[in-house]
Amino acid sequence: MIRSRNVLAWVPLLLVLPVGKGLADETSASAVFGGGCFWCVEEAFDKVEGVLTTTSGFSGGHVEDPSYEQVVKGGTGHVEVVRVEYDPEAVDYAELLHVFWRNVDPFAVDRQFCDEGESYRSVIYTDGAAERELAEATRNELAERFDREIATEISDFEAFYPAEEYHQDYYRKNPVRYNFYKSACGREERLEEIWGDEAGGLAGQ
Structure with a gap:
């Protein structure tokens, strides 16, 4: 096992052929989010209408x-x-931010759920002044709503490096292993504790 998550130690790896994700065309836009385990973040955004592709990787x-x-x-x-590659005529950046926030613990510092360390901190990587302004506005709204400091960072996007192929579409290629990890990590329970019925951010879609 390569991934350093103890809850997976005894679960056998299911060998499945890679799942194709398609290619975004020149009319698409992209956004980059860090929300802990990128397997889980892929799954969350793949459910959003208007999202064309998701790719796990590294930034910052x-x-x-x-x-x-x-x-x-x-x-x-x-x-x-x-x-996240998306069709801006079907979903806008504000909607992606709405989904992002409701799939993270915005109070956690250098961790998300059971995953600890700087690589698991939550970050919004903005590309340009308009995205930064919108991201900061939503963070300020949450700070006021919860009356506490929001740990999620907002940083300028510089570069994105795709992760190894076995990480792409992991939740589809290895569903048993993935679902065991996600359950044992307590991700859904913590999201519901923070967000209630808003957890996942897909209400109304």
Whole structure:
């Protein structure tokens, strides 16, 4: 087992052929979010109408094209992220932010759920002033709503490095292993504790 999550230690790996995700065309836009385990973030955004593709990878660090092992070991500065390619005529950036927030614990510092360390911190990587303004506005709204500090970072996007192929579409390729991890990690329970019926951010879709 390569992924350093103890709850997976005894679950056998299911060998499944990679799932194709299609290609976004020139009319699409992209956004990059770090919300802890990128397997889970992929699953969350794949459910959003208007999202064309999701890709797990790394952003925010100082090492070019890092491996997964380098990132989880620490010291690269990178975060596990997902690049979301979407059709802006079907879903806008504000809606993606709505989904992002309701799939993270915005109060957690250098961790998300059972995953600890700098690579699991929650971050919104913005591309341009308009995205940053919107991201900061939503963070401020949450700080006021919950009356506490929001730990999620907002940083300028610089580079995205795709993770190894076995991480892409992991929740589809290895459903038993993935679902055991997700359940044991307590992700859904914590999201419901924070967000209630809003958890997942897909109400009304």
